[in-house]
Amino acid sequence: VLKWIVERCQGRGNAVETPIGKVPDFQDLDWKGLESFGSEKFKRLSSVDGGEWKRELKLQDELLRLLGSRLPRELAARRETLGRSLG
Structure with a gap:
């Protein structure tokens, strides 16, 4: 997440617009060491209710x-x- 934040500050990172602001998409984060955490799980946990x-x-x-x-x-x-x- 920190890498994504730094990239956003440098104008390089992507973001998804939500009612609570801009958030990373699954492919925008570094998942090294967390390969078992899939995109569907990320989508479910990061959805905005x-x-x-x-x-x-x-x-x-x-x-x-x-x-x-x-x-x-x-x-x-x-x-x-x-x-x-x-x-």
Whole structure:
């Protein structure tokens, strides 16, 4: 995963757009030593369940409300963008 992140930062790595942002595709990662971890398993584990993410955001709301004005604006903005992208 770190190799993919570095490649993305250097403008070379590929990514798949999802409601939560860009993620690697199976062939974009180095699987040396993990050859038994197949593409179908990766696809299943890396799929984005919009409903599950919406529930997670809702669970975070109470905690973040406690932070009040101490919550960084950037984090609040990112959560708002994420909520919109999930529909």
